[in-house]
Amino acid sequence: MWRGALIGFGNVALHGHLPGWGRRHDVEIVAVADTRPARRADAVAELPGARWYDSGEALLTHERLDFVDICTPPSSHATLAQRALERGLHVLCEKPLVGSPDEIRRLTRVVRDRGRILHTVHNWKHAPIVRRTRELLGAGAVGEVTSVVWHTLRARPAAAVGTDTNWRVDPVVAGGGVLTDHGWHVFYIVQGWVGQAPVAVSAALETRRHHAFAVEDTASVQITFPAAKADLFLTWASDARRNWAEVSGTDGVLQLLDDTIVVHSRRTGEEHRWHCPPPLSDGSQHPDWFDAVAAEFVGGMGAGASDACNLVEASWCVALGTAARESDRQGGRPLPVEVRG
Numbered sequence: 001m002w003r004g005a006l007i008g009f010g011n012v013a014l015h016g017h018l019p020g021w022g023r024r025h026d027v028e029i030v031a032v033a034d035t036r037p038a039r040r041a042d043a044v045a046e047l048p049g050a051r052w053y054d055s056g057e058a059l060l061t062h063e064r065l066d067f068v069d070i071c072t073p074p075s076s077h078a079t080l081a082q083r084a085l086e087r088g089l090h091v092l093c094e095k096p097l098v099g100s101p102d103e104i105r106r107l108t109r110v111v112r113d114r115g116r117i118l119h120t121v122h123n124w125k126h127a128p129i130v131r132r133t134r135e136l137l138g139a140g141a142v143g144e145v146t147s148v149v150w151h152t153l154r155a156r157p158a159a160a161v162g163t164d165t166n167w168r169v170d171p172v173v174a175g176g177g178v179l180t181d182h183g184w185h186v187f188y189i190v191q192g193w194v195g196q197a198p199v200a201v202s203a204a205l206e207t208r209r210h211h212a213f214a215v216e217d218t219a220s221v222q223i224t225f226p227a228a229k230a231d232l233f234l235t236w237a238s239d240a241r242r243n244w245a246e247v248s249g250t251d252g253v254l255q256l257l258d259d260t261i262v263v264h265s266r267r268t269g270e271e272h273r274w275h276c277p278p279p280l281s282d283g284s285q286h287p288d289w290f291d292a293v294a295a296e297f298v299g300g301m302g303a304g305a306s307d308a309c310n311l312v313e314a315s316w317c318v319a320l321g322t323a324a325r326e327s328d329r330q331g332g333r334p335l336p337v338e339v340r341g
Helices: 011-022 037-046 056-062 074-086 101-114 128-138 178-194 287-303 308-329
Strands: 002-007 027-033 051-053 067-070 090-093 118-120 145-153 200-206 218-224 229-235 242-249 252-256 260-265 271-275
Touching: 002 011, 002 056, 011 027, 011 037, 011 067, 011 287, 027 056, 037 051, 051 056, 056 067, 056 074, 067 074, 074 090, 074 101, 090 287, 101 118, 101 308, 118 287, 118 308, 128 178, 128 242, 128 252, 128 260, 145 178, 178 218, 178 229, 178 308, 200 308, 218 308
Parallel strands: 002 027, 002 067, 027 051, 067 090, 090 118, 145 229
Antiparallel strands: 145 242, 200 218, 218 229, 242 252, 252 260, 260 271
16 A cells, blocks of 8 residues: 655645545545645645644654645745655655756656656646547548647636635746646647657747736747647637647648547548537536656666656756747747756
């Protein structure tokens, strides 16, 4: 039985992670920490036997654990993850893992030195429609991928619980706006579909509707791969809530229409459809996608091996996000992207 603790008890912990941990028979959540006293009532109601701490540091100091699940806002991730790893714990952490290449390199060194697992919650890759798309592309449904177009449309950022303001629009806490919040997921999905490491990125960040926000509500990003390109459009300023993607290849085109995949074959002229609910735009916590994340993480703990693939994905997400913001500051100029160990 693996002994774990939740650090941060907001919406994603309560509605996204906790149901998944509860479905496992090899994990026990024995403690919860949150700096907001008002969250204690929900923790007691959902986990009556778990101990409560007013800070992650206090929990890490006093609890005997195998792992922590970090569900706090992004600005605290690097510090909490490093302290947990240095105490010999495995770490599962919500995205974005960290906000800078220096932070990801520092954490990577601690992972190697301590022999622990640092796993970011890349739950969107386990959405049925995303998983099926990758299977189809791997089977050659459109041939070699040459381009990807992705749209994420939202009217506003997801709500935050227990505060008067939404941390997602505070640049100090969130690290950025829609590019940080949604771009991280799209970065690892698109790179997986293309099957190559990116070489350059350019971006334009805008405020189209939410002028009271101190962060961008819209991002247009172009990623260059050795033999492909990707155009991403992410916004909190839409009148619709939708996800749409198109993957073009040498032999056809695959469209992802929120909950349906349509493949048009250039070789045969045929069209095939797959219905893959739930829609990508349905909800924001996605508890049904967490089971696969937990399985990967717990499996890695059992094997005693570092989850290098997930950490590499996170490293590229940091590199792309950092370069995209610098590109915007330089008027959209394409900038090289690299990951250095």
